[in-house]
Amino acid sequence: MDQNSILVQRHSARAFEDKAIPVDVIKDIVREAALAPSWENSQPWKAYVATGETVKRIRASHFDLASKGTKSWTEVVPPQSWSAYTQGNIDQWLVATKQSLGDATPELFEANKNLFNAPAIVYITIPKDASHYSAYDAGAFGYGLLLAAQEHGLRGIPAYEFIRHPAEVRAQIDIPEDESLMMGVALGFAKDNRLNSLRTERNDLGTILRIAD
Ligand SMILES: Cc1cc2nc3c(=O)[nH]c(=O)nc-3n(C[C@H](O)[C@H](O)[C@H](O)COP(=O)(O)O)c2cc1C
Numbered sequence: 001m002d003q004n005s006i007l008v009q010r011h012s013a014r015a016f017e018d019k020a021i022p023v024d025v026i027k028d029i030v031r032e033a034a035l036a037p038s039w040e041n042s043q044p045w046k047a048y049v050a051t052g053e054t055v056k057r058i059r060a061s062h063f064d065l066a067s068k069g070t071k072s073w074t075e076v077v078p079p080q081s082w083s084a085y086t087q088g089n090i091d092q093w094l095v096a097t098k099q100s101l102g103d104a105t106p107e108l109f110e111a112n113k114n115l116f117n118a119p120a121i122v123y124i125t126i127p128k129d130a131s132h133y134s135a136y137d138a139g140a141f142g143y144g145l146l147l148a149a150q151e152h153g154l155r156g157i158p159a160y161e162f163i164r165h166p167a168e169v170r171a172q173i174d175i176p177e178d179e180s181l182m183m184g185v186a187l188g189f190a191k192d193n194r195l196n197s198l199r200t201e202r203n204d205l206g207t208i209l210r211i212a213d
Contacts (some may be wrong), residue, residue, distance in 0.1 A: 006150045013155035014111045014195040015072045016118045016188030020051065025152055026120060029187065032151075033144030038137035044130055045141040045182075048123040048173045059115045064163075066113040072165040075180040076126075076135070093200060104194050111195055114160045118186030121162055123169055125179035136181045145185050155190040158183055 001008055023042060030047050052059055063071070082090065098105050115121065122141055128132045142158055149156045162184020163169065169181060190196050 006147050008197050010146055011155075011196075011199060012157040013186075013188070013190040014108065014116045014157060014198070015191040015193035016116055016155075016186070017191050018117065019119060019189050021187060021189075023051075025086065025154075026051070026187070029145060029148040029152060029154075030122070032148035033141050036137065036140035036144045037050065038135045038140070039131075041074065042134065042137065044126045044134035045138045046125045046179060047145075047177055047181070048139075049120055049161070050123070050169075050173060051120045054172050055115075055119065058121070058168055058172050059117070061171070062115055063113055065165050065168065072167070073164050074160070075166050076182055078160070087182075093144050096201060097198060100198055101194065107195060112159070116157060116159075116164065116186050116188075118157075119154055119188045120186065122185045122187065123162070123173065123175070123181055124183045124185065125175060126182045128178050128180050132179070135182065142183055142185050145187070149187045153189075154187050155196070156185055156187045158185045162186070 003009075026049055030049075033047075034043065034045070036045075086087075097108065101108060122145055124138050126138050146156045146158065160183075163181045166181050166205075169175070175181065
């Protein structure tokens with residue numbers, strides 16, 4: 001594996017500098033991500049970017065809702081249960097994260113509440129009632145955002161936290177009713193912070209790969 005590849009270099013960031021991303025850079029990142037492949041080039045994604053005062057208002061409302069423990073539901077069906085295999089991976093991630101962060105573990109949950117203080121959040125939508133393949137395509141677009149950001153010297157994180165209260169997003173951004181909020185991806189300049197040194201493991205090839213020749 002090429003250790004310098006941006007695929008290897010990319011890791012989620014959970015603490016950002018209070019520094020705006022130039023609008024032209026945001027546009028370039030979205031343009032580059034939109035080169036993602038999609039079913040018959042259907043390009044089901046749309047991107048709504050909250051920055052400046054808008055992202056501050058969303059952050060304030062999110063902190064309030066999260067502090068009160070307000071329950072809400074995403075617009076696309078979230079996982080209701082996991083297979084034993086994927087649940088095992090999640091459990092392992094939680095253990096490794098707690099081991100790595102130690103006393104700083106509560107900071108990870110606080111960072112989620114504060115939406116990581118990201119200066120820009122890209123909300124990805126797909127048409128309402130879209131097929132699973134549009135979700136697949138939107139995932140490719142979202143990964144493209146992260147890789148393009150990496151190439152522009154930025155970091156990012158995709159997070160359920162951004163879209164768990166869809167009403168707070170729709171209150172600030174005019175998103176058509178016939179689109180569903182699929183995912184939020186934060187972009188920004190990474191802060192020198194312990195949360196950003198968090199690294200995750202992947203299952204080895206023996207677990208995920210079978211080659212039939
Ligand atoms: C669909 C999705 C939802 C996620 N939601 C959250 C979240 O709400 N909060 C969080 O801290 N990280 C979230 N993450 C980040 C994952 O924890 C992270 O991608 C995973 O642990 C692998 O780490 P890496 O991105 O550093 O390689 C999410 C990632 C994805 C793809």
